[in-house]
Amino acid sequence: MATTAAVVDHATHAHADDRSFIRKYIFSTDHKIIGIQFGLMSLVFLALGGTLAMMIRWQLGFPGKPMPLGSLLPETMAAGGIMLPEFYVALVTMHGTIMVFFAIMPLLMGLFGNFLIPLKIGAPDMAFPRINMASFWIAVSAGVLMMAGFFVEGGHAGAGWTGYAPLSARPDLSGVSLGQELWCLSLIILGLASILGATNYITTVINMRAPGMTWFRLPLSIWALFIASILVLLAIPILSGAAIMLLFDQTIGTNFFNPATGGQPLLWQHLFWYFGHPEVYILILPAMGFVSDVLACGSRKPVFGYHSMIYAIISIGFLGWIVWGHHMFQSGMNPTLGMTFTISTLLIAVPSAIKVFNWMGTMWRGSIHFTTPVLHAVGFVAMFTIGGLSGVFMSSTPVDIYIHDTYFIVAHLHYVLFGGSLFGLFAAITFWYPKMFGRMMNEFWGKVHFWLTMVFYNAVFWPMHDIGVHGHMRRIYDPSQYDFLKPLAPVNTFISISAFLLFATQGIFALNFIISWFKGEKAGRNPWKDTGLEWSTPSPAPHGNFEKTPTVYNAPYEFSVPGMAEDYLPQDQKADQSRAPAGAGH
């Protein structure tokens, strides 16, 4: 093994890396490279999904006006620069699909699942490096198929990211055939990539922890990724099954979701949400884990209630399976059943609240260093709390019957997904960037990006609660057609302008990301003075990760331990060693 060789050659880690460029950067089996590949792919999709959102906001803010640059689009999408209704529904569908499946999920699981798990548990790589590589390239091919849908006859899928049948199942109803088929096929293939990835992550965490890395010494980021991987493993095959049935309905004439021949459109909803609610926890749990790590480091305090955090993650992962009906209160469900789903959904707010209180407890009286990652983490806690609270409103059936399918839902899901997952990701990216690329991101521009994002983000999504309660429906092409929505037009315009500014702000992040890659200040091994194992390796970490397999002596968040020379105790350092400035010469 490369690592053993390095021990012998202790002066310089001289296991010269003689892999070819292609082996090293394209078809690499190194989990860090694969993670970064996932990251770059997803960031491109994030930008693309954002661009689609800008088009949606143009239409809602300025209905019927020619879109800037709209004349570049073909006549089948925008006639004379004015967006067509068919294109609008395709945009809404693809914005959701891309953001959930090709941006947030692969950033959380693909980038950080890959990058962090082996480094943080002290393993040289994943359990199955080649399957890991395959997983990435399968995901890429799914992405290509999904993009192809924009260019086919009949336009892209338009049945929403939730693909409700029978609209999605019957081309004669939607006018879209190939686009919808590609949508199904792409999700099936992406599902395979996700399942392979999850199998890999779970095996790695179970089997490849370094000596001394017991379950209750795992950082919360790893616990969260581990539980989220189990959710991926068990939830994604449900989506794959459903998407296969839908694809068969479209192509070989099966009748799963076709009411004309006895099929059950509601079956699709049940399958989709039985996958879908665990999926939303796949989209938030890892972010919660990253934020816990970042907040502890930033506050120079151990995570408050480490064990209760773990139990909260586990119970969220468990309860997530019995709440799916809260998406279907309007489907004619028996009120007794609706009540059951209301109660289970309210229950899930309990572990979520425990986590929020623990984060506050972690920061309480800490000497908080407000670096960019910490700012994003604090932003996460605040925004997730708002999103979680609006979730509690909606879980009550009588309330939800009124606000279902309005902009209130859009507000909720963006508070948890943008305010939650994406702020968590910004925290994680800025925090682990030095370990990925060996350089720091610019702090000044990082802070500018954070504050502008925070302001514009709230300007975009907060008013959506309000117009939702006023009855503004989701997924409508032209609000100006409804008299009762006419007074809301100025709000829509305000939201749209804020959205353009929010989008522009992300350019700061993109530039900071790219420029720092080449010009950023060099990062040492441990720029944040954190306790995780990953910080004991060089930045960026070499192939094989550790010069010698680390031995773990401590709990994950030993900050400000009394009587220490430094205010942090790395997991792989014995308590008495740290009195001397150990490893300083390394």
Next chain:
Amino acid sequence: MANATMMGPPAETQPATGVYNGKVGMWIFLGSEVMFFTALIGSYIILRFAHPEQWATPGQALNIPVTAVNTFLLICSSVTMVKAFAAIQDGDQKGLRMWLVATVLIGATFVSVQVYEYVHLAHLGLLPSGYREGSDLANAAASGVAWKAGPALPAAVGLYGTTFYTMTGFHGFHVTMGVLCMAFVTWKAFNGKYTVADHRGVEVIGLYWHFVDLVWIILFTIVYLM
């Protein structure tokens, strides 16, 4: 929790569970497969409860004896798989090869019989969408007379065809994948890649094979016999 300082020198290939990665990974992967087939079987149950009138009496449209023999064959292939594993545990290379070849052949036979069954059924008139227009089955159902010494056929079998082809088809797809992987393992066995000390590939593919076999027993029961 184990006290870290008491542990010996780090041994990086030592799995924490004492079970090697491939085996752990396969068990985990099978968890995912369970959920996949749960989605298919769950949908079957819902559709059948909603429209029991679309289901033909067992044995009327599907040929139970032929499939029963096929089921028996698949069970035999699990036995040959166990034999292959037992052989290499004893270091019996010849036995390993022979039993693996038998497993591959039986698996391939199973898939072939299934393909034959599909062709036959389509010819008779059952498609994933329901009756094929103008086919024997469609005519018999339309005339309402007894079919093959049983009661009259259902007027429509859209859901019956849908679930039959999807469930057995996806199982067949799994068997096909299994046969391909098994062929690869067999090829490695012929190159002497497995030893008494290390025959992980044989064990891992065996796990998958037994799982697919088990799923078939469930599917055969609910799709053919019920």
